[in-house]
Amino acid sequence: DEASGEVLSASRDIFAMDTYMTVEAYGDHCQEAVDQAEEEILRLDQMLSTGSISSEISKLNQDGYGTVSRDTFYLIQRSLELYQETDGAFNIAVYPVMRAWGFTDQNYKVPDETELKKLISDMDLTGVVLDEKTYRVQLANDEMEIDLGGIAKGYTSSRIMDIFKSCKVESGMVSLGGNVQLYGAKADGSSWRVAIEDPNNLSGYAGILEAKNRAVITSGGYERYFEQDGKEYHHIIDPKTGYPADNGLKSVTIVSADGTLADGLSTSLFIMGKDRALEFWQAHSEEFDAVLIMEDGSIYITEGIENDFQTEQKSVIVRK
Ligand code: ADP
Structure with missing residues (x-):
């Protein structure tokens, strides 16, 4: 405490958005910040969860239109921008496809191809109508249902930065199921050190x-997958096929000041595959950096984090 000259600190573990979360804050008002962060997480979870029938998103999906809160409106708007910028790799209308694969209720199964073709044909987001004045949203067709799971946690962590x-x-620091956002430097002034998981060896x-x-x-x-007939199927869907993205990439880490963008792009670049992902970075290198880990163990990092990424693995390629 203050009397002993130590930095005040507070931390909290929360289970929300289907995952374990930790919030930590240092300095005066840290307790208040952690309390507010917890409230904000629970508020956004309730609002954005597709799993709860009374959430704003579920209501919008049932009715096909509706007036939503500012947060939901903002997230849909950012998602539509990402849809355009990523040439459709990021597509929040993926919910019916998630359901067909059983990712919404853990009733996993491989859907048939005709069913997937039909579902992806209803995922054209250009038909969504947004009214900035009233926050009214109109989905593009009766079949369309949206899922903000690819962006909601990043938005939540950026909201916590606002609270800090x-x-x-x-x-301060927030970790939402392994997705981290950092506020300032550590209490001693040094940088935070974030471990990047090895998707090829989960114990390291x-x-x-x-x-x-x-x-x-x-x-x-x-992170989330099931096995059928010896094949693994995971939860990040290529909207062009309706199947889980399968392009040799094992994980994508995005580093950015913008948590919402980082979350949306980690999903998008994972779907694009290494070559398109690195091209995308070259066109947007001011906004983010990335670590790409391939199935064969090779690692690609982008120039902006060259001096910040330490690894003992041999095959690291720096993209300039
Ligand atoms: P996690 O939430 O496990 O950290 P991601 O941030 O990669 O994982 O997001 C995966 C989630 O994004 C899926 O559970 C699903 O809700 C949603 N999603 C899956 N495919 C897409 C896609 N092509 N575009 C946008 N969202 C997607």
């Missing part, structure tokens, strides 16, 4: 990333 800022804590890690004021968000097929 308004509470004037010195530094692929490297350590040093960062301040950044979101570090990973998407990988190894």
Whole structure:
């Protein structure tokens, strides 16, 4: 405490959005910041969850239209931008496909191809109508249902950064199921050190990333999947096929000051595959950096984090 000259700290473990979360804050008002962060997580979870029939998203999906809160409106808007920028790799209308695979209720099965073809034909987001004045959303067709699971946690972590800022804590960290966002430097002034999981060896890690004021968000097929007839099927869907993305990439970590963007792009670049992902980075290198880990163990990192990523693995390629 203050009397002993130690930095005040507070931390909290929360289970929400289907995952374990930790919030930590340091400095004056850290307790207040952690309390507010927990409230915010629970509020957003209730609002955005497709699993609860009374959430805003579920109501929108049932009715096909509706007036939503500012947060939901903002997330749909950002998702539509990402849909355009990623050439359709990021597509929040993926919910019916998630359901067909059983990812919504753990009733896993491989759907038949005709069913998937039909479902992806209803996923054209260009038909969604947004009214910025009233926050009214109109989905593109009766079949369309949206799922913000590819972006909601990143948005939540960026909202917690806003809380840290308004509470004037010195530094803080939130980890939402392994997706991390960092506020400031650590209490001793040094950078945070974030372990990047090794998707090819889950008991170890692929490297350590040093960062301040950044979101570090990973998407990988190894996080949520099932097996049928000796084949693994994971939960990140290529909207062009309706099947889980399968392109040699095992995980994508995005490093960005914008948590919402980082979350959306980790899903998108995972779907694009290495070559398209690196091209996309070259066109947007001001906005983010990335660590790509391949099935064969090779690692690609982008120039901006060259000096911040430490690994003992031999095959690291730096993309400039
Ligand atoms: P996690 O939530 O496990 O960290 P991701 O951030 O990679 O994983 O998001 C995966 C989630 O994103 C899926 O559970 C699903 O809700 C949603 N999703 C799957 N495919 C797509 C896609 N092509 N575009 C947008 N969202 C997707």
